[in-house]
Amino acid sequence: MKRIKLLDKEFALTIPGSDIKKATWQMAEKMNQDLKDKNPLMVCILNGSFMFSADLLKLVEFPCQISFVKLASYEDMGSTGTVKELIGFNEELKGRTVVLLEDIVDTGITVESCVNQIKKTGAKEVLVATMLFKPAACQRRINLDYVGLEIPNDFIVGYGLDYNGYGRNLPDIYSLVK
Ligand SMILES: O=P(O)(O)OC[C@H]1O[C@H](OP(=O)(O)OP(=O)(O)O)[C@H](O)[C@@H]1O
Ligand code: HPA
Numbered sequence: 001m002k003r004i005k006l007l008d009k010e011f012a013l014t015i016p017g018s019d020i021k022k023a024t025w026q027m028a029e030k031m032n033q034d035l036k037d038k039n040p041l042m043v044c045i046l047n048g049s050f051m052f053s054a055d056l057l058k059l060v061e062f063p064c065q066i067s068f069v070k071l072a073s074y075e076d077m078g079s080t081g082t083v084k085e086l087i088g089f090n091e092e093l094k095g096r097t098v099v100l101l102e103d104i105v106d107t108g109i110t111v112e113s114c115v116n117q118i119k120k121t122g123a124k125e126v127l128v129a130t131m132l133f134k135p136a137a138c139q140r141r142i143n144l145d146y147v148g149l150e151i152p153n154d155f156i157v158g159y160g161l162d163y164n165g166y167g168r169n170l171p172d173i174y175s176l177v178k
Contacts, residue, residue, distance in 0.1 A: 004174055006166040011157055011174035015149065020131065020159055020173070023148035024052070027129060028059035030146060031099075036062045040097040040127075045114065046070040046087070047168065048103035051160040052131040052148075056101065064099075067091050073110050076164060077155050077176075083113040094122040099145075102130040103160040108140030115142065131159070132173075 002013040042064050044053035057066060070087035073079050098118050105111050111128055118126045129146035136153040155176040157167030167174070 003177065004167075004170075006157060006163045009163060010177040011163075011167070012177050013172050014154075014156070014175040015151070015158075015173035017159070017171040019149065020171075021055070023131065024055050025059065027131075027146045027148055028056055031056075031129070032059075032061045035060075035064070035097070035099070038062070038097040040064050040099045041091060041093065042066045042099050042101060043089075044068045044101045045103075045110070047072075048160040048162070049101050051168070052103050053101045056129070065091070069114070071110055071114060079107045079109055081107075081109060083110050089118075089121075093118060095124050097125050097127065098123045099127045099129055102128065104132040104134070104156075105130045105142070105144060106134050106137050108138045108142050112140040112142050132156075132161075 004011050042057060044050065046068055047070065067089065069089060071083050071085055073083045100111060100114055102111055115126050115128065127145040128143065130144060131148040133144060133147045133150050134153050135150055156173050157163050158170035158173040160168050162168045
């Protein structure tokens with residue numbers, strides 16, 4: 001199994017990019033059926049979601065607008081439990097179908113906070129798409145409309161996810177070697 005080192009930690013390859021690609025195709029296929037008449041606003045939650053959003057959005061065939069928000073809740077290898085909004089929305093969300101694009105739902109704190117915030121703006125519906133979901137880590141009851149892969153509760157890097165800013169550019173996903 002391929003291993004890499006980022007700063008002081010070692011990681012082993014656990015999800016090859018080919019599995020991510022397949023899951024992305026499946027998510028896009030479902031969205032192409034569900035969202036074709038909804039003119040949604042697709043929202044990439046930065047930083048982590050940049051790679052997933054770019055890959056997914058190349059596959060969608062329905063008319064949509066694309067926007068970005070920047071939220072942060074992780075420091076080092078754990079959730080702080082607080083979601084900081086670093087860049088917010090400037091679109092009118094009232095009456096819109098909004099689709100949040102996340103790289104990962106881990107504790108669920110980030111996506112729950114984002115969904116609640118958007119609901120207050122009068123959006124018609126808020127859907128959530130996440131490439132990765134850690135069911136064993138999730139502390140919130142949230143509805144996930146599109147899930148790429150369910151994964152174990154291990155700290156991971158790659159495909160947008162980082163360890164102190166490193167590893168986001170890796171096309172595969174690696175798990176912390178304990
Ligand atoms: O379900 P949660 O436990 O809330 O974790 C998920 C969030 O954590 C990561 O963001 P992070 O706060 O690390 O910021 P980043 O996207 O800039 O890396 C990831 O991109 C999600 O937004
Ligand atoms: O496992 C993870 N790795 C990196 N960033 C994260 N943000 C939430 N979970 C993770």
